[in-house]
Amino acid sequence: MTSRMFRPVRVVMVSVFWTLAVAALAGCSFEPEEKIWEIAGPVFGTQYHINVVLTEDESRLENLGSGIEQVLEDVDASMSTWREDSELSRLNRREDQSEWIELSEPLYEVLFVAAEVSSLTDGAFDVTIGPVVNLWGFGPDARPDQVPDDQELKAKLDQTGYEHIELKSDPPAMRAHRPQYIDLSAIAKGYAVDAVARYLEEAGVGAYLVEIGGEVRVNGRKPNGDAWRLAIEEPVSERRQINRVVALDRQAMATSGDYRNYYESEGRRYSHTIDPETGKPIRHKLASVTVIAENTMLADALATGFNVMGFERAQALATRENMAAYFIVRGDNGFEAHYTPAFTAYLTD
Incomplete structure (x- = not known):
């Protein structure tokens, strides 16, 4: 979470041109066609990108943008450790x-x-x-x-x-029982995604994709009837590369890895993911784990917990609990992908 001030919401049409569907009926009536629109901006030290399926309505898009901005501000005001007044x-x-x-x-x-x-x-x-x-x-x-x-x-x-x-x-x-300092950075972003999703549904938006810093929740389908296709990244810091693509229509997905947020000291890399048992950054062969769940808050927390546990323990737990999890492990000859049986339903060819 971050105390950065929100900038005015930027509303961008994903398809630059919009058209009217022509109904070949007597009188040639016209009906507006649904398109995918993007609402994006900075938040929590990262970016949010929200796609909504709507007909063109500038005032409605502006109202949605303002509402989304307020939802995110409310989450920040409640759960940020970067804001002294939260x-x-x-x-x-x-x-x-x-x-x-x-x-x-x-x-x-x-x-x-x-x-x-x-x-x-x-x-x-x-x-x-x-x-x-x-x-x-x-x-x-x-x-x-x-x-x-x-x-x-x-x-x-x-x-x-x-x-x-x-x-x-x-x-x-x-x-x-004794004073605690609570850090919600591994779950609050997922909650924020869910909060925006609830707001959109209450506002009558049936099909959407909400993404904040890589945590995603989708509902409904694209105007052409396709499911939302999401990429799982290759866990490398120097470039953006796709490892696998999944298709979702009413699920949430979150990824935790050691390849983005880290620093180096005296030639050794220290991940931001801390093992609560040792107090030290994780050091094992599990490079990233992606979880698909019914809501983003749960997916976010599980992905972090699985990442701390390491591949063998996390895979055993996720399989036992019938959870959809995808693991990318560092092997002798590069990355190896493993996934639980429950994850199979979301994989694309």
């Missing part, structure tokens, strides 16, 4: 979290799903890892001059643990 930042600053603290419905929803995924992955996904993320320089704090030593890591790890958080739904609230 709901989450105020929660993190509380020295005493032992009493029930009232939460907004969105923040409670995200924390609830985070707790479920933490339990499922035996702690490989843990939103309380924020102090360690910051220590490594992947949060709002400045990047350290040198990598943390074991003593520093232990001190920060002792402050973490998803099991120390309790939630209740009525009214939405949380408390912690």
Whole structure:
């Protein structure tokens, strides 16, 4: 999440020209043809790209753009660790979290799903890892001059643990056995995608593609009846290259990998994905994992948890739970792709 100010929404027609469908009826009546329109802009330190299937209506597109902008601002104001005035930042600053603290419905929803995924992955996904993320320089704090030593890591790890958080739904609230610093960067972006999708459906948009920083949710189909086709990237940092293409019509997809957000120190690369057990960036052969789920928040969290777990453990869990997951593993002769049986239905030729 980021505190960057939103710029005016840019509304761009994906097909430059629009046409009217001609009905060959008496009187030659005309009906507007649906096209794919793009609404795009900066958010959370990345970009959002939203495609909607609509007939041409400039005022409706502008209204949708403004509504999307407000949805994203609301998420940022609730869940950003980069904004001192966000709901989450105020929660993190509380020295005493032992009493029930009232939460907004969105923040409670995200924390609830985070707790479920933490339990499922035996702690490989843990939103309380924020102090360690910051220590490594992947949060709002400045990047350290040198990598943390074991003593520093232990001190920060002792402050973490998803099991120390309790939630209740009525009214939405949380408390912690000891103060926690919560970082939702591995799930809040997925929630934002879902929030925009809900807004579009409430606004009467039946077919759409919502993408924020690589996390995607789609519904309906393109005007020609085709499903939305999405690319899974080859996990290389120096170029953009497609590994596989999938087709979706009412699902969400998220990818987690170690090839985009990292830094190097003394010839060694440090990934932004931190293992909550060791407090150190992951170092294994799993380069990326893509998850398809019913909503983006869940896909986002699962992809991160699976990425931390490594290929063998994650594949076993995803297969056992009938989850659609696609793994790209570094092999002796380049990348190797593996996927669970549930993922097969989404693969294209």
